[in-house]
Amino acid sequence: MQITITNGSVLYDGEPILTEINFSVREKEHIAVVGRNGCGKTTLLKALTGEVPLEEGTGDKQFTFSKVGSPEIGFLKQTFDGTSDKTLEEELLSAYSEVLATEAAMNTALFALESDNSEKNVKRFSDLSEKFERLGGYLYKKEYKTAAKKFGFTENDLKKPLCEFSGGQRTKISLLTLLLSKPEVLLLDEPTNHLDLNATEWLEKYLSSYKNAFVIVSHDRMFLDKTVNVVYEIEYGEMTRYKGNYTDFVLQKRQAYETALKDADKKRKEIARLTALVERFRYKATKAKMAQAKLKQIERIGAVGAPVAYDTATFKADFEPEKESVEKTLMLDELEFGYNPERPLGKINTVIKRGQKLGIIGDNGCGKSTLIKTIVGILEPLSGYVKKGLHAEIGYFDQTMTQNYSPLTVFEDCHNDFPFLSDGEVRSALGAFGFTGEEVFKTVGELSGGEKVRLAICKIFKKRPNVLILDEPTNHMDIIGKESLERMLSAYTGTVITVSHDRYFINKVADRLAVFENKKLNLYDCGYTEYEALKQDDDDDIDLPPQKPENQPAVKKQKPVSEEKEKAKKLHRITVLEEKMAVIDGKKEELNSILSTDPSVYSDYEKIKEINGKLEALSKEEEPLITEWTSLMEEIEC
Numbered sequence: 001m002q003i004t005i006t007n008g009s010v011l012y013d014g015e016p017i018l019t020e021i022n023f024s025v026r027e028k029e030h031i032a033v034v035g036r037n038g039c040g041k042t043t044l045l046k047a048l049t050g051e052v053p054l055e056e057g058t059g060d061k062q063f064t065f066s067k068v069g070s071p072e073i074g075f076l077k078q079t080f081d082g083t084s085d086k087t088l089e090e091e092l093l094s095a096y097s098e099v100l101a102t103e104a105a106m107n108t109a110l111f112a113l114e115s116d117n118s119e120k121n122v123k124r125f126s127d128l129s130e131k132f133e134r135l136g137g138y139l140y141k142k143e144y145k146t147a148a149k150k151f152g153f154t155e156n157d158l159k160k161p162l163c164e165f166s167g168g169q170r171t172k173i174s175l176l177t178l179l180l181s182k183p184e185v186l187l188l189d190e191p192t193n194h195l196d197l198n199a200t201e202w203l204e205k206y207l208s209s210y211k212n213a214f215v216i217v218s219h220d221r222m223f224l225d226k227t228v229n230v231v232y233e234i235e236y237g238e239m240t241r242y243k244g245n246y247t248d249f250v251l252q253k254r255q256a257y258e259t260a261l262k263d264a265d266k267k268r269k270e271i272a273r274l275t276a277l278v279e280r281f282r283y284k285a286t287k288a289k290m291a292q293a294k295l296k297q298i299e300r301i302g303a304v305g306a307p308v309a310y311d312t313a314t315f316k317a318d319f320e321p322e323k324e325s326v327e328k329t330l331m332l333d334e335l336e337f338g339y340n341p342e343r344p345l346g347k348i349n350t351v352i353k354r355g356q357k358l359g360i361i362g363d364n365g366c367g368k369s370t371l372i373k374t375i376v377g378i379l380e381p382l383s384g385y386v387k388k389g390l391h392a393e394i395g396y397f398d399q400t401m402t403q404n405y406s407p408l409t410v411f412e413d414c415h416n417d418f419p420f421l422s423d424g425e426v427r428s429a430l431g432a433f434g435f436t437g438e439e440v441f442k443t444v445g446e447l448s449g450g451e452k453v454r455l456a457i458c459k460i461f462k463k464r465p466n467v468l469i470l471d472e473p474t475n476h477m478d479i480i481g482k483e484s485l486e487r488m489l490s491a492y493t494g495t496v497i498t499v500s501h502d503r504y505f506i507n508k509v510a511d512r513l514a515v516f517e518n519k520k521l522n523l524y525d526c527g528y529t530e531y532e533a534l535k536q537d538d539d540d541d542i543d544l545p546p547q548k549p550e551n552q553p554a555v556k557k558q559k560p561v562s563e564e565k566e567k568a569k570k571l572h573r574i575t576v577l578e579e580k581m582a583v584i585d586g587k588k589e590e591l592n593s594i595l596s597t598d599p600s601v602y603s604d605y606e607k608i609k610e611i612n613g614k615l616e617a618l619s620k621e622e623e624p625l626i627t628e629w630t631s632l633m634e635e636i637e638c
Helices: 041-049 088-115 119-134 140-150 167-181 197-208 221-227 246-281 285-301 368-376 399-403 410-417 423-432 437-441 449-462 479-491 503-509 528-536 563-597 605-637
Strands: 002-012 015-026 030-035 064-068 073-075 185-189 213-217 230-235 238-243 328-337 346-353 357-361 383-388 394-397 467-471 495-499 512-517 520-524
Touching: 002 041, 015 041, 015 213, 015 230, 015 238, 030 041, 030 221, 030 246, 041 073, 041 185, 041 213, 073 167, 088 119, 088 140, 088 167, 140 167, 140 197, 167 185, 167 197, 197 221, 221 246, 221 503, 230 246, 238 246, 246 285, 246 563, 246 605, 328 368, 328 495, 346 495, 346 520, 357 368, 357 503, 368 394, 368 467, 368 495, 394 449, 399 449, 410 423, 410 437, 410 449, 423 449, 449 479, 479 503, 479 563, 495 503, 503 528, 512 528, 520 528, 528 563, 563 605
Parallel strands: 030 213, 030 230, 073 185, 185 213, 357 495, 357 512, 394 467, 467 495
Antiparallel strands: 002 015, 002 064, 230 238, 328 346, 328 383, 512 520
16 A cells, blocks of 8 residues: 655635645655644645645646555545434444444354354354454444543443534544544544643543554654654745654754754865965966866856745743742632532642643543632632732633734734834734734734734733733644743743643643542642653552642652653653754754855855854854763664
């Protein structure tokens, strides 16, 4: 089985969405497609199904689209029959049509065997039994019931007709049915959207052991790390294939860029050396031929520009709180929250200190948003209280802010919130969050979800609060947007409380966790990597108990350090190294941008030499970081 696109293009109203791409799906490959929002990822999936036509590009390259073996392709249906009287169980069982047909044939063969145990009947029953086992027939009932439970459906739900489920539940049912049908090539577009942690973890395990091929579009980096072995990136309209998971892709891309930078540096130095020789000898009759030869060498090397840098065009804001709060920023004293005093969603007793970054995680509907609405003051506590420390000023982001359909322009919307700012100051604030040029004159209503998040956070940050409370801020963001927000929040010196289902984001930002688990809310003085190690290390009993209230410090016992805890430390170090390398890469990008775009530098040998010296120094600074990073990655993979 193999699907191959060679030099395929997709046009929409004459405008290219995908241009002369090369893409292939081979047997049992687990593929991720990553890239900016709007780059054509979903279009690629639709092209694979034939829903969107592929065609030749404008060049003279030959276009082909082949499917060897006519593989069955499974793609999530966009429509769902919401009026059907079919039960949830019947819908899930429809994924096992071959298993059920084999089971029925096997029962018929068994009945025939009971009345006639001829060799022919024995062989038929034996063949059907082998096929039934090969198809997973003895496990399918457990499989679909477990899957339904992990996706939040109860035993009673299995008997309910589909028409009684909500739109969100129907989407989950469609996804489950598709997964359980196990097509030869499974196509998934953002499957973890709206899934809670429990369902996402089940899906990770299911896909990591999936015996057929799949192509998945997702912005969930931790999910991709655990499920895929090939990554295709769409960047600047081009598609590049990388072997490995998401982390492997990031490393390979970084290494390729580093190699290209070094090659460009070598070429520039050689051109500078040859140019100096030409200038030295061109007016000497005896050396004229040598000078001409050197000029030809320069021509052969050709023009040297900086390698194409990563597509990192996004927001790079850096705001400090206007005031510093006291050490005890927020005190949650026996805070009970929810909507019904007889059935509270949870209780929390803790102090959130200045500069701490608390991540709140848990399944859908467990009370995460209710908790932060109670902290902000939108909801009244069922009991207990929230006390703000002196000078604590809260900036709050709510998911509903992405539903802003105002007819005002981005510029007007921001200026209305800050009428005392000049036009230039408003433009500057918006520019820090990626709204530049004519983009500030877009109406708020026509912005994408990710752009609305940026606008809302821009206005929050402009007020310079010292406490940020964010409810699912990464929804609607692509990976580059998430990484930008992670860097901002990591550098922010104030206090952060954030709800997110994105574990990678939580791992990067949070140094404390509030986890809704086993019908309780537990606090942990650690990041997500250590928490995950604790959760998985049942036998070794890592010394990391849930945090006790502030007035009852936990007494830690001396216990041997487990392999999982060592792994957690290494993963934390990897995160630190990646952040340091990202800073160095940013500096390199600025220098290379000067080399490639500043005309005054082209003919200034001393300036080129100075910039190359800085680039070389940065490369030397980064080398030990890359070496340590690579070593740690190899240790973890062993």
